[in-house]
Amino acid sequence: MGSPASITGPTKDAVAGAKMLLVDTPSRPGHKKSLRAKGHRANVSLDAADCCDQSAESVALVIDCEDWSESTSSSGTDWSAGPPRWNHVFVIPNYKEDMSTLTATLDALASHSWAHTYTIVLAMESKEVGAAHKAGQLQEQFGCTFASVVFTLHVLDAAEMPGKASNVNSAVRQFYHMVSGDRSSYMLTIIDADALVPFEYINQLENVSAAATNPGVHIYAAPVLFEQDNSGVPGIVRATDYMWSGLAAQNLNSWFGVGFPISNYSVSLKLVHDIGYWDTFPDAIGEDMHMFIKAFLRTNGATHLYPIHAPINMLHVQGPNWVMSLWARFLQAERHMRGIADTAYVLHEWGRAQFSVRKLVMFVACLEAHLIPVVTLTSLVILPVYYNLFMLATSHSLPSPLSLPLPMRVLAILGQANLSCIVFVIICYELIRSICRRHLFRLMDNDKHERCWWNCPRYLLHCLNYLTLFVSVWFYTVIPVVLVVGKHMFNMRSMNYIVADKRIKTQL
Numbered sequence: 001m002g003s004p005a006s007i008t009g010p011t012k013d014a015v016a017g018a019k020m021l022l023v024d025t026p027s028r029p030g031h032k033k034s035l036r037a038k039g040h041r042a043n044v045s046l047d048a049a050d051c052c053d054q055s056a057e058s059v060a061l062v063i064d065c066e067d068w069s070e071s072t073s074s075s076g077t078d079w080s081a082g083p084p085r086w087n088h089v090f091v092i093p094n095y096k097e098d099m100s101t102l103t104a105t106l107d108a109l110a111s112h113s114w115a116h117t118y119t120i121v122l123a124m125e126s127k128e129v130g131a132a133h134k135a136g137q138l139q140e141q142f143g144c145t146f147a148s149v150v151f152t153l154h155v156l157d158a159a160e161m162p163g164k165a166s167n168v169n170s171a172v173r174q175f176y177h178m179v180s181g182d183r184s185s186y187m188l189t190i191i192d193a194d195a196l197v198p199f200e201y202i203n204q205l206e207n208v209s210a211a212a213t214n215p216g217v218h219i220y221a222a223p224v225l226f227e228q229d230n231s232g233v234p235g236i237v238r239a240t241d242y243m244w245s246g247l248a249a250q251n252l253n254s255w256f257g258v259g260f261p262i263s264n265y266s267v268s269l270k271l272v273h274d275i276g277y278w279d280t281f282p283d284a285i286g287e288d289m290h291m292f293i294k295a296f297l298r299t300n301g302a303t304h305l306y307p308i309h310a311p312i313n314m315l316h317v318q319g320p321n322w323v324m325s326l327w328a329r330f331l332q333a334e335r336h337m338r339g340i341a342d343t344a345y346v347l348h349e350w351g352r353a354q355f356s357v358r359k360l361v362m363f364v365a366c367l368e369a370h371l372i373p374v375v376t377l378t379s380l381v382i383l384p385v386y387y388n389l390f391m392l393a394t395s396h397s398l399p400s401p402l403s404l405p406l407p408m409r410v411l412a413i414l415g416q417a418n419l420s421c422i423v424f425v426i427i428c429y430e431l432i433r434s435i436c437r438r439h440l441f442r443l444m445d446n447d448k449h450e451r452c453w454w455n456c457p458r459y460l461l462h463c464l465n466y467l468t469l470f471v472s473v474w475f476y477t478v479i480p481v482v483l484v485v486g487k488h489m490f491n492m493r494s495m496n497y498i499v500a501d502k503r504i505k506t507q508l
Contacts, residue, residue, distance in 0.1 A: 044110040078464050084114050086187035093167040094121040094193035108196040110145045120150035123171035161281040165287035169278035186269035195264050200310035208306050216268040223249035223263035235465040237329045240472045246429035256361045257304030260289040266311050286339030297352040333476040337484045340370040384415045426476040
């Protein structure tokens, strides 16, 4: 995609009064890992008053990396493969996140072979007290690891919905004006603050985009796994997240190139600019799903979703105790289900793109994402199981399928087929999870019990957690959908965005 374009300071019109902080260190081969992990530290010249002054538009940091030659020569990285095709930019929106969470996310990126070419954009919220100081600490720790570290402060507009979409929209708009040269060479990767991105994701992103026609117009996304804090959350939350992850991963690999990213995705800076960046109104709260729909419609169907088969490791949502973890997961489920408004958005914007089979598939995919699972799970799987258990408890026998009327017989067959499909998805998910834990996340190398999971009682107990899905489907699927649909029926649009509480409790 050409040589990296330089990053310059923002103009007054570009930042519109928002504050930016830029750390720019030259690209250097051989510098792979974070200097902080080696015991080195970047010397940063910064006036604390400038950093915390809300009227400041930009502050330049001078980075002096100690033991430069020692750190670069001892990394042992092989750069024979050459530089990446894209200029990779990682946008990390965050609000009141723990430093340990952000540090772990940046450490994962710092371990990449191309880390010295990356640009990091820390999308901070101005309403968070100490946001500038937190970003400054991260820049001090990682300033000598990446090519550039930038942070932006988002000031919420009166017409904006607070949350990830408005924060990312503000950060990327400002970043667009900070770069000079060929902006079409920039690939943005939007990740959550707790997302541990493996290098295989970027490596596959390079290969997949290189094989695609007009790669700058497409969106790229990977499945999501939850392997950071399994022991810190209730089993019902784990089972719900696993099932959600397995079902969501299916829609990434569509024959029609139609699907929805899951929290983390890559999109070119040029495409984002051409379609008018992210929407920030309340109905666009599901910014990942909404972004693909908007790109698809604004490009007249030219945008495809390309799967990247390198899952990203994330945290479960959790609270300070068991009960609060259950409540936090309910709040997250309700926020996810607000994305049901995207189905209406597709109908509203139907005329923007010419009719095609892919357009119809996208509409059906919107229904599948929110409405169809609720109907099929409850009517064909959950309620029949409850009915059979009731009959078994009262009459000590199950009704014969042949004795049922034909319509009920058909429903019984469909329900059994649906349940069989769910079991098959769980089996496939567990196989993928086991492989990724061992080979991608390196979490099972030193645990002989985990290596022999088929003999491990803990793994049997883990599998039994999936039985809680017969309860969790009501609290984390049916009730949130009914609640959101009811709010839309009475035009009770919620303008609040409750950030999911995620904490690192285990050392990886």
